[in-house]
Amino acid sequence: MKTIKQALLGATSAFVLFVAAPNLAKADELTLCWAAWDPANALVELSKDFTSQSGTTMKFEFVPWPNFADRILNELNSGGKLCDLLIGDSQWLGGSAENGYYVKLNDFFDKEGIKMSDFADAAVNAYATWPKGTPNYWALPAMGDANAWFYRKDWFAQPEIQAEFKKKYNRDLAAPTTWDELIQVAEFFNGREIDGKKVYGAAIFTERASEGITMGATSALYPYGFKYENTPGKYDMEGAVNSPEAVAGLEAYKKLYKCCTPPGYTDAYMGESLDAFKSGQVAMAMNWFAFFPGLYKDEKVGGDKIGFFVNPKEKVAASTLGGQGISVVANTDNMDGALAYIKWFAQPDVQKKWWSLGGYAVHKTVLNDPTFTESQPFAADFLVAMNQVQDFWQEPSYAILLQAMQKRLHDYVVADKGTAKEALDGLVKDWTEVFKDDGKL
Amino acid sequence: MTARIRERTGQFFRMRRFKTQVKSVTDTSSTILGEAVARATPAPIASRIRGLSDRSMAWLFITPAIALLLAVNIFPLIWAIYLSFTNFRANRPNAALESVGLSNYSRVLNDPNIWQAMQTTAHFVFWTILLQTLIGFSLAYLIDRKFRGHAFWTTIILVPMMLSPAVVGNFWRFLYQPQIGLFNHIVSFLTGIPPSSFEMLGSVRLSPWAIIIVDTWMWTPYVMLICLAGLRSIPDYIYEAAEVDRASLWRQFWSITLPMALPFIMLAVLFRGIENFKMFDMVTLLTGGGPGSTTEVASITLKREAFESWRTGRASAFAIILFVAVFGLANIYVKALNKVKQR
Numbered sequence: 001m002k003t004i005k006q007a008l009l010g011a012t013s014a015f016v017l018f019v020a021a022p023n024l025a026k027a028d029e030l031t032l033c034w035a036a037w038d039p040a041n042a043l044v045e046l047s048k049d050f051t052s053q054s055g056t057t058m059k060f061e062f063v064p065w066p067n068f069a070d071r072i073l074n075e076l077n078s079g080g081k082l083c084d085l086l087i088g089d090s091q092w093l094g095g096s097a098e099n100g101y102y103v104k105l106n107d108f109f110d111k112e113g114i115k116m117s118d119f120a121d122a123a124v125n126a127y128a129t130w131p132k133g134t135p136n137y138w139a140l141p142a143m144g145d146a147n148a149w150f151y152r153k154d155w156f157a158q159p160e161i162q163a164e165f166k167k168k169y170n171r172d173l174a175a176p177t178t179w180d181e182l183i184q185v186a187e188f189f190n191g192r193e194i195d196g197k198k199v200y201g202a203a204i205f206t207e208r209a210s211e212g213i214t215m216g217a218t219s220a221l222y223p224y225g226f227k228y229e230n231t232p233g234k235y236d237m238e239g240a241v242n243s244p245e246a247v248a249g250l251e252a253y254k255k256l257y258k259c260c261t262p263p264g265y266t267d268a269y270m271g272e273s274l275d276a277f278k279s280g281q282v283a284m285a286m287n288w289f290a291f292f293p294g295l296y297k298d299e300k301v302g303g304d305k306i307g308f309f310v311n312p313k314e315k316v317a318a319s320t321l322g323g324q325g326i327s328v329v330a331n332t333d334n335m336d337g338a339l340a341y342i343k344w345f346a347q348p349d350v351q352k353k354w355w356s357l358g359g360y361a362v363h364k365t366v367l368n369d370p371t372f373t374e375s376q377p378f379a380a381d382f383l384v385a386m387n388q389v390q391d392f393w394q395e396p397s398y399a400i401l402l403q404a405m406q407k408r409l410h411d412y413v414v415a416d417k418g419t420a421k422e423a424l425d426g427l428v429k430d431w432t433e434v435f436k437d438d439g440k441l
Numbered sequence: 442m443t444a445r446i447r448e449r450t451g452q453f454f455r456m457r458r459f460k461t462q463v464k465s466v467t468d469t470s471s472t473i474l475g476e477a478v479a480r481a482t483p484a485p486i487a488s489r490i491r492g493l494s495d496r497s498m499a500w501l502f503i504t505p506a507i508a509l510l511l512a513v514n515i516f517p518l519i520w521a522i523y524l525s526f527t528n529f530r531a532n533r534p535n536a537a538l539e540s541v542g543l544s545n546y547s548r549v550l551n552d553p554n555i556w557q558a559m560q561t562t563a564h565f566v567f568w569t570i571l572l573q574t575l576i577g578f579s580l581a582y583l584i585d586r587k588f589r590g591h592a593f594w595t596t597i598i599l600v601p602m603m604l605s606p607a608v609v610g611n612f613w614r615f616l617y618q619p620q621i622g623l624f625n626h627i628v629s630f631l632t633g634i635p636p637s638s639f640e641m642l643g644s645v646r647l648s649p650w651a652i653i654i655v656d657t658w659m660w661t662p663y664v665m666l667i668c669l670a671g672l673r674s675i676p677d678y679i680y681e682a683a684e685v686d687r688a689s690l691w692r693q694f695w696s697i698t699l700p701m702a703l704p705f706i707m708l709a710v711l712f713r714g715i716e717n718f719k720m721f722d723m724v725t726l727l728t729g730g731g732p733g734s735t736t737e738v739a740s741i742t743l744k745r746e747a748f749e750s751w752r753t754g755r756a757s758a759f760a761i762i763l764f765v766a767v768f769g770l771a772n773i774y775v776k777a778l779n780k781v782k783q784r
Contacts, residue, residue, distance in 0.1 A: 070748065070749070073532060073751075074748070076532075077531050077532045077534070077751075079534075095532060095533075098533075098535075099532065099533055099534060099535055100535060208729050208730065208731040208732070208733075209725075209729045209730075262620070263619035263620055263637040263640060264618055264619040264620065264640050264642070264643055265643070266640065266642065266643030266731065266732050267642075267643070267728070267729060267731055267732075396532075396533065399532070399749055399750055399751055400750040400751070400752065403745060403749050403750050407554075407733070407734060410731055410732065410733045410734075411733035411734060412733075414643070414731065414732040414733055415645050415731070415732040415733025415734070415735055416645060417645075417733050
């Protein structure tokens with residue numbers, strides 16, 4: 001009987017250890033969570049230096065973009081301990097700060113001499129502060145990004161295409177600088193046969209489930225004059241969200257979608273845009289700067305064949321903000337290790353290497369370097385874009401606000417439901433309800 | 442002919458008598474075996490068990506199942522009912538939990554988006570059940586003829602049902618691709634219209650039908666299987682008696698096959714109805730509820746409300762409304778099914 005009891009006790013202990021061991025964070029181990037994309041691979045490479053200097057083993061949890069918000073927000077909401085460090089979207093700042101998911105870093109920055117003035121102002125404002133623009137820091141700007149464009153430079157350079165374009169539009173064919181030009185160029189290429197293959201005008205974002213169509217359409221809405229509020233901080237959206245300028249912007253986006261995207265392009269985001277371009281289907285495509293190093297290196301469409309341009313302006317110059325800051329998750333069991341990583345990452349030399357590996361550093365040492373604009377063919381555009389970025393709401397209710405916009409935009413742009421004015425009026429109604437629920441109106 | 446029927450009827454009753462005798466012998470053997478096992482039970486255990494009444498024993502056996510049921514079904518249900526009367530949001534654990542009365546229910550029931558999702562669900566459920574029942578029953582009727590190679594064809598027909606919805610969703614996405622998809626090329630081949638000129642998943646008009654086609658393709662075999670069981674349960678002598686009465690094939694179908702297979706058909710409709718009412722995976726993989734909200738069925742709206750917008754209280758209210766609707770409709774349906782079975 002005693003033997004049986006001992007055996008049972010042993011088996012139970014072994015089982016408990018087996019179940020619990022993976023959940024016990026080691027003091028010399030850190031898990032960093034981010035989206036699964038090109039820059040994440042660069043970060044893995046960069047972090048090897050941290051491991052060699054500190055002896056801390058770095059583990060990574062990279063989640064594909066369409067599931068990134070779902071997966072990580074579920075983790076935070078459930079008090080999970082998966083991530084010690086999180087490179088999270090700028091829109092999550094409000095909720096994560098107010099719900100205590102992120103560690104406030106002001107004291108740590110002061111103690112370690114990390115100055116936010118060393119980073120690009122727009123990046124600090126967007127990726128680190130909550131309430132927005134105040135000196136309350138919840139993250140260190142980690143990865144600058146904005147939505148921009150790339151095009152088939154080799155097609156644009158073909159003499160017969162140039163001649164035909166000039167004859168038709170009485171101007172030289174070049175990378176568009178306004179939305180009117182963008183639509184014109186897309187229409188020109190759409191349906192054309194190049195290298196024996198039918199091509200289309202442009203690949204844009206139309207994804208419904210997460211954030212795709214909002215990120216794509218705001219690239220037209222912002223330049224046309226869309227604003228979230230008439231007076232910042234007052235939530236007075238009537239006449240701003242649904243202004244005539246905003247309506248014109250949304251109509252322009254739909255026009256581009258209807259005229260010039262490849263067939264079956266009704267639910268497309270980053271991956272589909274890259275696929276369309278790499279397979280030689282489209283003359284132009286929108287996507288985040290984060291993908292540009294990989295595109296430039298692409299054997300089929302990179303190098304001399306690809307050109308880049310910043311989001312075209314219309315009434316104003318504006319780009320949709322991407323990018324993220326790196327935060328320490330309040331629930332971590334390895335706070336010292338996580339803060340040590342932030343301290344290491346903030347160093348100018350590390351930031352320089354981060355840029356050289358394909359990460360978009362926003363440290364001024366990197367951006368103000370005289371050689372920066374020449375360092376990559378898209379570096380100058382990146383600087384321009386980062387100085388004109390606009391971001392979505394960063395409110396704690398951002399998820400509801402985003403879902404409402406996804407639905408209204410997709411209904412109008414893809415499903416042909418109603419007019420642009422009706423879509424934006426509906427959006428004002430949805431957002432007003434959310435802010436009323438939050439007690440802000 | 443009459444002599445043959447008399448002979449067959451005699452065979453039938455002889456067979457029944459034989460089966461009864463076999464059953465009686467088997468029962469007797471079981472009793473003897475049971476007693477032997479009981480005698481073999483060690484004395485201490487036997488005495489401990491003997492101290493328990495039959496009722497206590499029954500409770501002992503079903504307690505784990507009931508505990509599991511309470512933990513994973515009943516408790517979450519009660520908790521969801523409680524949350525549906527609050528302003529709870531799962532992404533704001535620090536916010537004060539306040540009672541909002543019936544406000545969540547009122548907002549759900551007055552939300553045009555929810556009603557649109559219910560309408561989309563009803564459209565999907567109606568057409569999938571109709572098509573699956575018609576095709577499933579027809580296939581079962583054909584398979585029941587036991588033609589040469591029917592076993593092989595039964596296996597082939599059952600393949601879609603055995604696949605994972607994730608696999609089905611993904612490969613139908615490729616089949617529906619306007620430029621390279623096989624479906625568009627087959628339609629193009631048959632009709633002459635260019636394959637890229639229509640989008641099954643991107644068109645407001647076609648996307649609901651694209652999902653109905655996939656669901657019908659996948660689940661018709663399931664309906665067929667249940668109908669086949671129903672058809673095989675009809676004794677041959679009834680058809681033979683009908684043949685004696687010179688009933689036409691149509692008359693046999695209408696007066697024997699259909700009424701006797703009806704409980705099985707109704708059971709298949711019930712299973713598919715409940716399944717399709719909560720359809721989520723296939724729609725998510727194929728269209729994600731789009732274009733716009735064209736194919737956004739109730740379960741997708743519920744998921745968005747609960748885990749994307751994080752309005753947990755309101756999502757709970759919506760879930761309770763859906764539960765009551767399905768439970769109520771299923772109960773009415775089961776009563777009708779019982780009536781049919783008793784006829």
